[in-house]
Amino acid sequence: MCRDYLRPALLIFASIAIGAVGWSGHVSLLPVALGFPLLWSISRTRLVAALVSAGYFLAASRGLPQGVATFYSSDIWPGLLLWLCASLSFVTVHSVLWTKNPNVRPVRYLIATIIMAIPPFGITGWAHPVTAAGALFPGWGWWGLWLMTAGLAGLATRIWPAVAIALTGLWLWSAVLWTDPKLPEGWRGVDLEMGASLGRKAGLQRQRDLIATVRGVAGDGARFVVLPESAIGFWTPTVERLWVGVLRDGDATAIAGAALLDAGGYDNVLVAIDRKGGRIFYRERMPVPGSMWQPWDLLSGESGGARADFFANPVVPIGASRAAPLICYEQLIVWPILQSMLHDPDFVVAVGNGWWTEGTSIIAIQRASTTAWAKLFAKPLVIAFNT
Template sequence: MLIGLAIVAGIVGWSGHVLALPVAFLFPALWAFSRSRLVAAGVAAGYFLAASRSLPQGVANFYASDLWPGLLLWIAASSSFVSVHAALWTNRPGRRRALRYLAAAVLTALPPFGIVGWAHPIIAAGVVFPGWGWLGLLAASAGMLVMTTRWWPAAAVACGGFWLWSAAFWTAPSLPDGLRGVDLEIGQNLGRDGALEHQRDLIATVMRVAEQGADIVVLPESALGFWTPSLERLWRDALGGTNVTVIAGAAVVDPWGYDNVLVEISGHEALILYRERMPVPVAMWQPWRSLMGQGGGAKAHFLTSPVVELAGRLAAPLICYEQLLVWPVLQAMWYRPDAIIAVGNGWWTAGTSIVAVQNAGTIAWARLFGVPLVTAFNR
């Protein structure tokens, strides 16, 4: 029964509907009520596998293969979450169990376990305590800890009350002044089409959005493809004589691999604004290549540059996979940014809820800290 309830919590909580996220708060109680380490492992596996159920189909789309590679990666990714919660489970109730859950929650939120720390219940703090900031994060953490004790009904009633109040008066995050995101539907051709006509179409799209009053236009991850001097010249010439600035995804290649980046382009200059801290493991980030003396794969810039300066204000960029994790967001929020810029290239998520889950998570973080949010995705 506990494993079944954990599966339901994973499915509903991570359905892609932001107001459903607090259902994930049930997981600590289900883990705590387990009567053996094996059952606790089953509860963790049921919750995580249900929450990340779209992964096999997404991997199959990405590699144009059958489901088997995705199923293997799905199970392998769950092993981190399951092993931590199984190892820290205890049959001793009270303070010790709560502290052990706290340790598990911290470990799965931070590297190295946090590298695949999807579906972390703490992300729901933004729905239950919108606008509370770090205090809301502490309140949500305290609520989850109490859920592992015999006072769990009180915690459930309190969190449920805040949740209902929040849902009744829920508002979406505001847009940053002057920033507008552009969603595209170019599919897998985005970033792979090197034709001049494709770049001119993107420039025309930017100009149409700028005419509606945007000073800074945000394009999705990988929108520009490989960043080259010729491409820089094309865009700078196109933006010359305007006050428009473009933030767009691109790839910067060197002999050892590549950086997944956001570039800032205006008529005056072009620069690398942000380098992705955590690319997708296996598909992009392949650290074993360097151990074997091989190049290739995306570089991970882990704890560097969590915020950037943009038009006199601080912005927290989040590229695709980073939106599913906890530590990239918290690292950026420590610097009190004025806006969150969330971009992604989700063509490979067709038929899944992955992009919806990403959006739900970024919306929850933006509401928790009261920060404006701009998004730009390709599908």
């Protein structure tokens, strides 16, 4: 009787450890997440597979309750509720697709991998093990992604020890030769430490301070200066005139986060501003579900949330190059970056406003995920975050 309970308990505790370590915010530890498909496949019942899935996902996303509590200035309960609800899709997919038939199990896991990478389930497809592809196959591009996918399915087969040994060898080899993605030539990302005031206090003095920051970085030789998500606040003709007027005497282009407001809600965007004027550079494809994107408003007839453009503008032109922008939440899920890579951009631009994540590893996970994807496809990377 003790043995009947010991094995499931060990699997659940192991899944929690794998989720916590693999998603601790270090690129080199992302391959630890590959232990999840193995634990899922050796579960002997659907219930154990569900509990293993829950342990992994909840551990990987453990920073969410505290982050939500900070964002809404509330107690921990709303964050805990969102945390549990977000895990529901991951657990449901992996428990429904689990099977006792070992011959079918690899195909089932492959299906689960695909489902959790694309909408609608991919909307909460955090902690996807395929993200580790960049840590195991840097520079391999789509071939690396296919090999990673095959490796995940292989871990759900009877020959998993051989597959695990091969993947571990690749992991160690990659770790020895690892280098971080380089910056695009002429580009600089600016990290800010303005806390919750960024984007909320967007008065004249704040705008002047940001412009001075851009000019200072441009004075060091950068032609394109990237500021974090929400840096400018609301994008209006008045704000545009202010920025263009000051940048008119130089060659610098500022890329900054802003919100474009209308009667139906708002778009979370990046704007590009230079001496010739300002324009919407990018519209976020997937805002944060719940706090920003609120699809239930369509049913109630209300408005005010951020719009999700899903598959719009995966690559945008800037100067003589083409960039793949990712704003905040898009760095935690799979399909936005893969959609962008289908268009072979020249580099990746990743921005975020993570003041609410203090005390959690959320920003570190965003950086690690984006770095892994950039390395997989051998793309330069520019990052700008506010804390």
